[in-house]
Amino acid sequence: MSTFKAVVIDKNEAGQTVGIRTFNEADLMDGDVTVRVSHSTLNYKDGLAITGKAPVVRRFPMIPGVDLVGTVETSSNPEFKPGDAVVLNGWGLGETHLGAYAEKVRVKGDWLIPLPQGLSPEQAMAVGTAGYTAMLCLMALERHGLSPDRGPAVVTGAVGGVGSVAVALLAKAGWHVIASTGRPEEADYLKGLGAAEIIDRSELTGPSRPLAKERFAAGVDTVGSTTLANVLSMTKYGGAIAACGLAGGMDLPATVAPFILRNVALLGVDSVMAPKALRIEAWNRIARDLDHDKLAAMTSTIPLDQVLEAGRTIVEGKIKGRVVVEIAR
Numbered sequence: 001m002s003t004f005k006a007v008v009i010d011k012n013e014a015g016q017t018v019g020i021r022t023f024n025e026a027d028l029m030d031g032d033v034t035v036r037v038s039h040s041t042l043n044y045k046d047g048l049a050i051t052g053k054a055p056v057v058r059r060f061p062m063i064p065g066v067d068l069v070g071t072v073e074t075s076s077n078p079e080f081k082p083g084d085a086v087v088l089n090g091w092g093l094g095e096t097h098l099g100a101y102a103e104k105v106r107v108k109g110d111w112l113i114p115l116p117q118g119l120s121p122e123q124a125m126a127v128g129t130a131g132y133t134a135m136l137c138l139m140a141l142e143r144h145g146l147s148p149d150r151g152p153a154v155v156t157g158a159v160g161g162v163g164s165v166a167v168a169l170l171a172k173a174g175w176h177v178i179a180s181t182g183r184p185e186e187a188d189y190l191k192g193l194g195a196a197e198i199i200d201r202s203e204l205t206g207p208s209r210p211l212a213k214e215r216f217a218a219g220v221d222t223v224g225s226t227t228l229a230n231v232l233s234m235t236k237y238g239g240a241i242a243a244c245g246l247a248g249g250m251d252l253p254a255t256v257a258p259f260i261l262r263n264v265a266l267l268g269v270d271s272v273m274a275p276k277a278l279r280i281e282a283w284n285r286i287a288r289d290l291d292h293d294k295l296a297a298m299t300s301t302i303p304l305d306q307v308l309e310a311g312r313t314i315v316e317g318k319i320k321g322r323v324v325v326e327i328a329r
């Protein structure tokens, strides 16, 4: 019987355990495509799965890891053949379906997209769900009709993964980016990615007023809770905020005042179940617009056996930018 190496989360009466062990290929879940994984990445959600801090894992045993790049090994799906380079983001990988921190996955071909031209496997995972979500946020703001001439765009949790890519993408699209961070020592890093101004996240925490001074025409919020409430109260008339994260909390202690008095819009962004056409559009635009030097500047690489420690670090809000996980070394 064929086996491979994987991070495995188990659950017993004492709680959740996690470790790296061999896994039987025969125990993989149903799917019409088997992929040999070369790289994955670390997202906040992967940290939640590894630590058990939030119930993102819905099945045990589970292999965490929501993102992968790899090569098709076998396929009965007409769209994919052995040797094809593919990307997978979300669709329940690492939550309900055995995930990417493994040398092999078996998945539905419908979940896969071809590796975009112009991106190496490492670069695609440097982008990962975090970067693809940042692009979905920018596209949501544009669909709302917003453009850089309307005023500045704020990015919260700017030193994090989604935040770092959002800063680079918004700046490239011509926005005056105001990066909000709890790590002022990373100001040069954020300016290198394209931030025009850095603000301390304490300006956006604490109880929000229904309406505050209008500061932002647009925004990408990765933090939620009082941060999102404050950002909404500071959004200019007709502006919009794309909300994709909860790094500061899942609650939203806001009032309806920005919506009904300033015509402000709150745009929800989900990457996990996003339709395939939207994913392909986002990835093609990332391949075209995300500066490779900036991507390299925000990326570090670790081997699979360091991912458990890194998972604990990301939920503490201490990871800078993006982390690629090498599966095949």
Ligand SMILES: NC(=O)c1ccc[n+]([C@@H]2O[C@H](COP(=O)([O-])OP(=O)(O)OC[C@H]3O[C@@H](n4cnc5c(N)ncnc54)[C@H](OP(=O)(O)O)[C@@H]3O)[C@@H](O)[C@H]2O)c1
Pocket (backbone or CB within 6 Å): 042, 043, 044, 045, 129, 130, 133, 156, 157, 158, 159, 160, 161, 162, 163, 180, 181, 182, 183, 201, 222, 223, 227, 243, 244, 245, 246, 247, 248, 249, 269, 270, 271, 272, 314, 315, 316, 317, 318, 319, 321
């Ligand atoms: N909707 C989706 O489909 C989707 C997709 C990807 C990610 N997400 C969500 O987006 C969020 C960010 O993900 P990520 O992978 O970028 O995580 P990350 O790398 O850990 O970034 C989160 C950042 O938020 C800030 N932060 C952390 N704790 C905070 C707190 N208590 N108060 C205020 N700011 C805090 C920190 O930035 P500073 O140090 O700069 O302050 C941190 O780096 C997560 O909630 C994740 O679940 C959602």
